[in-house]
Amino acid sequence: MQFTLQHTDLKSQARAGLLQTDHGTIETPIFMPVGTVGSVKAVHQRELNDDIKAQIILGNTYHLYLRPGINILEKAGGLHKFIGWDKPILTDSGGFQVFSLSDTRKLKEEGVTFRSHIDGSKHLFTPENVVDIERSIGADIIMALDECTPGDAEYNYAKKSLELTLRWLDRGVKHFRETEPKYGYNQSYFPIVQGCVYPDLRKKSAEIIAELDMDGNAIGGLAVGEPAEKMYEMIEVVNEILPKNKPRYLMGVGTPENLLEAIERGVDMFDCVMPTRNGRNGMLFTKNGTMNMRNLKWADDFSPIEEDGASYVDTAYSKAYLRHLTMTGELLGLQIASIHNLAFYLWLTKEARKHIIEGNFSSWKINMLKQISNRL
RNA sequence: GGGCAGUUACCAGAGUGGCCAAAUGGGGCUGACUGUAACUCAGCUGUUUUAAACUUCGGUGGUUCGAAUCCAUCACUGCCCA
Numbered sequence: 001m002q003f004t005l006q007h008t009d010l011k012s013q014a015r016a017g018l019l020q021t022d023h024g025t026i027e028t029p030i031f032m033p034v035g036t037v038g039s040v041k042a043v044h045q046r047e048l049n050d051d052i053k054a055q056i057i058l059g060n061t062y063h064l065y066l067r068p069g070i071n072i073l074e075k076a077g078g079l080h081k082f083i084g085w086d087k088p089i090l091t092d093s094g095g096f097q098v099f100s101l102s103d104t105r106k107l108k109e110e111g112v113t114f115r116s117h118i119d120g121s122k123h124l125f126t127p128e129n130v131v132d133i134e135r136s137i138g139a140d141i142i143m144a145l146d147e148c149t150p151g152d153a154e155y156n157y158a159k160k161s162l163e164l165t166l167r168w169l170d171r172g173v174k175h176f177r178e179t180e181p182k183y184g185y186n187q188s189y190f191p192i193v194q195g196c197v198y199p200d201l202r203k204k205s206a207e208i209i210a211e212l213d214m215d216g217n218a219i220g221g222l223a224v225g226e227p228a229e230k231m232y233e234m235i236e237v238v239n240e241i242l243p244k245n246k247p248r249y250l251m252g253v254g255t256p257e258n259l260l261e262a263i264e265r266g267v268d269m270f271d272c273v274m275p276t277r278n279g280r281n282g283m284l285f286t287k288n289g290t291m292n293m294r295n296l297k298w299a300d301d302f303s304p305i306e307e308d309g310a311s312y313v314d315t316a317y318s319k320a321y322l323r324h325l326t327m328t329g330e331l332l333g334l335q336i337a338s339i340h341n342l343a344f345y346l347w348l349t350k351e352a353r354k355h356i357i358e359g360n361f362s363s364w365k366i367n368m369l370k371q372i373s374n375r376l
Numbered sequence: 377g378g379g380c381a382g383u384u385a386c387c388a389g390a391g392u393g394g395c396c397a398a399a400u401g402g403g404g405c406u407g408a409c410u411g412u413a414a415c416u417c418a419g420c421u422g423u424u425u426u427a428a429a430c431u432u433c434g435g436u437g438g439u440u441c442g443a444a445u446c447c448a449u450c451a452c453u454g455c456c457c458a
Contacts, residue, residue, distance in 0.1 A: 252411035
């Protein structure tokens with residue numbers, strides 16, 4: 001994998017780059033749609049490709065390991081083939097499930113034991129076997145197993161949690177270097193910076209990770225309950241240290257505003273369930289602000305979903321129709337909202353990239369922030 | 377014509393003397409959602425902007441300290457028998 005920095009903004013840390021993988025080149029900054037169990041919910045691969053113009057999507061190790069299981073994925077020849085997607089894929093390690101399924105997991109030095117949310121069966125994830133599983137899934141970018149520390153964690157807990165994550169990281173990197181990809185193309189292993197909202201922990205974490213000199217680096221444990229200002233502050237602290245010639249991936253973030261603020265602070269890659277999940281729940285993001293499609297005011301608004309929106313669905317359908325689909329629980333409503341939101345997110349990062357290259361990112365961002373903060 | 381059952385909020389429907397502005401579900405309104413156990417979750421849904429109070433349970437009249445609940449009567453609806 002190769003990362004090329006094309007432009008760096010003069011007034012900020014924002015950068016535009018190219019990330020080359022064996023499944024194609026990714027133009028950064030980039031938003032990556034989340035396809036947890038091997039599908040971006042309610043969106044066809046063809047729409048993902050042709051309409052949304054996704055360049056890379058996510059899968060999740062924990063979920064894919066439980067279903068369909070590693071055997072099936074190996075028989076299929078890897079996730080790309082299984083799902084019919086020949087562009088890059090990134091898999092999260094299950095670190096987020098350590099956080100989100102905290103009721104059914106136990107952390108130990110060796111790794112983390114989960115109770116399956118499906119049948120209650122017990123499973124052990126270790127830094128090593130997660131690498132193995134991710135080798136079997138065959139994503140282009142695979143993530144280290146970490147503990148995603150809650151945003152409101154006490155210092156002592158955050159410190160211990162970080163130390164465990166770092167010990168896991170050592171083991172994971174070692175195992176990654178000792179193993180080979182299974183499907184004839186390269187995989188890159190991204191370590192994850194933790195440290196909650198504590199600058200010294202974040203610094204320490206970033207320094208150790210910078211030393212490893214992996215193909216790219218991730219910032220995790222943000223947008224998990226801490227104030228947005230803290231998140232921005234942590235990004236600044238971390239990006240001061242993480243190598244400039246490697247892509248930086250801010251995990252699980254976020255709102256359109258979060259994306260712009262993070263891009264300004266030197267982040268290159270994002271993923272978030274927000275465009276798809278909120279879309280399914282009737283919320284639309286547009287360049288003029290957000291809309292709750294269940295609101296009565298759209299009932300007889302026959303204007304396009306978004307005039308000059310990023311997707312064909314924006315002009316193919318009216319607000320009134322989308323509201324109707326949403327209110328009646330029609331599947332088409334989930335599809336339209338998901339396509340719209342993802343197309344908007346991809347448009348937003350593409351536009352950011354364009355303005356970084358043009359050298360007017362900051363003024364564009366200020367204006368954009370104003371627009372997207374509206375409530376329509 | 378006779379018999380029986382029924383009429384409760386937007387809809388369906390519980391409640392059969394005080395704990396009832398009235399269960400529950402649906403519908404509706406408004407929020408929330410950040411590396412997806414999420415087509416999910418929360419609040420509100422008689423009126424008065426809150427407190428508190430006021431007006432309601434087909435209509436009218438009555439019994440009672442007190443009625444959605446008991447009685448009388450009228451109206452309407454459904455089912456059954458002619």
